[in-house]
Amino acid sequence: MSAVDLETELALAQDEDAARTAATHAGATLESSATGIYWLTMRAPDGERYVARIAWTRYPDHAPSVKFAPEVDGPLDQTSAWPLIPGYRAGNYDICQPFTAEGQAVHSEWGTGPEAWPATGNCLLWVVEQLLHDITDRYQGRSG
Amino acid sequence: MVIGVNHSAHQEASMAASEGKGPKPKEQLKVTVTFPISPEGPFHAEKESDTAVGAVRGEAMTFFAIAGDGQHAYYLTHSSRRVDDGVALESVAGNAKAVKFTLVKELIQG
Numbered sequence: 001m002s003a004v005d006l007e008t009e010l011a012l013a014q015d016e017d018a019a020r021t022a023a024t025h026a027g028a029t030l031e032s033s034a035t036g037i038y039w040l041t042m043r044a045p046d047g048e049r050y051v052a053r054i055a056w057t058r059y060p061d062h063a064p065s066v067k068f069a070p071e072v073d074g075p076l077d078q079t080s081a082w083p084l085i086p087g088y089r090a091g092n093y094d095i096c097q098p099f100t101a102e103g104q105a106v107h108s109e110w111g112t113g114p115e116a117w118p119a120t121g122n123c124l125l126w127v128v129e130q131l132l133h134d135i136t137d138r139y140q141g142r143s144g
Numbered sequence: 145m146v147i148g149v150n151h152s153a154h155q156e157a158s159m160a161a162s163e164g165k166g167p168k169p170k171e172q173l174k175v176t177v178t179f180p181i182s183p184e185g186p187f188h189a190e191k192e193s194d195t196a197v198g199a200v201r202g203e204a205m206t207f208f209a210i211a212g213d214g215q216h217a218y219y220l221t222h223s224s225r226r227v228d229d230g231v232a233l234e235s236v237a238g239n240a241k242a243v244k245f246t247l248v249k250e251l252i253q254g
Contacts, residue, residue: 018180026224087253098251114215115251118181126180129224129246136224 004036008059012036012124015060019125026132031072039072040128042135048142050083052131060123063101066131067093082143085134090143099130170194173233174242177204177220184208191233197245198229204247217252220245 004012012035019038023030028042036056043049051072055065068081068090082090087097094102098115110116118126170192177187177200187207191200201220205212212218220227222236222245237243 114213120183121179121181121185123181129180129221130248132224133221133226133246133248137221137226 003034004057004059008056009035011059012056015122015124018122019128022125022128023132026136028132030128033073038124038128039069040131041072042132044083044135044139046139046141048083050135051081054124054127054131056124057101060119061117062119063099063104063117064127065102066095066100066127079143083135084140084143085138086140088134088143097130099127171234171241173237173240175200175233176242176244177201177207177247178244179204179208179210179247182208193234193237194232196229197227197231197233197236200233200245201229201247204245208247210247210249215252217250219248219250221248222246 016030016032016038020030023040026042028040030038030040032038036059038054040052040054041049042052051069051074053065053067053069053076056062067076068083069076070078070081074081076093079090082088084090087103088095094100094106096106097103098107098110098117104110104117107115172190173193175189175191177185179185179187185208187204189200189203197220201218204220205218210218219229222243226248227236227245233243
């Protein structure tokens, strides 16, 4: 039985082709291990490989949980799986930015105003492109 | 007696271009800008190849009804990499006749 509702499942099905294409174009891969769970495998400029898990509970209404694992379906509690990028907090296993559920939880003031979760357009593509951009342009190395 | 040939400036430019001399003629490039979280879009335009990326960003922000503010940085990325406003489109496009960007909104965290 799926962990997400039918609306989420249908909305993700509509948006995931564009997100997969964007990932492929950037030399990354986007795969799904269960409905609402995506794994984005990316290469940093230094050749290091990173795997981000993007987990949706209700799409597109709520921001996804974004964490890193050593491999697809891997554990989410290893700091060495995390890249060093401003706002990415390996020690807390979270990304303190408006495009994640963790960031929205830490900053309750983001719930309204310009940092509020948009819930419009292709949110899956947006999150994938944010991660790809961060690993390409803002990357500083691997977390210890 | 001097027998001259009265070429117009335009003719001379055409001749120079056809001989591989002179400035490279401006090309039109098809430009697309996506902003995934917008219900609108994508933004499409045709621009001369020497147009600055910043001009495209500005038009795209207007299209997506985004006003700049002091809390966010807005810029375009191409292949996930940030492209500065001063860069000409032809530098990004290379030999391609079309170029696609993504508009990024970045929170400036203090």
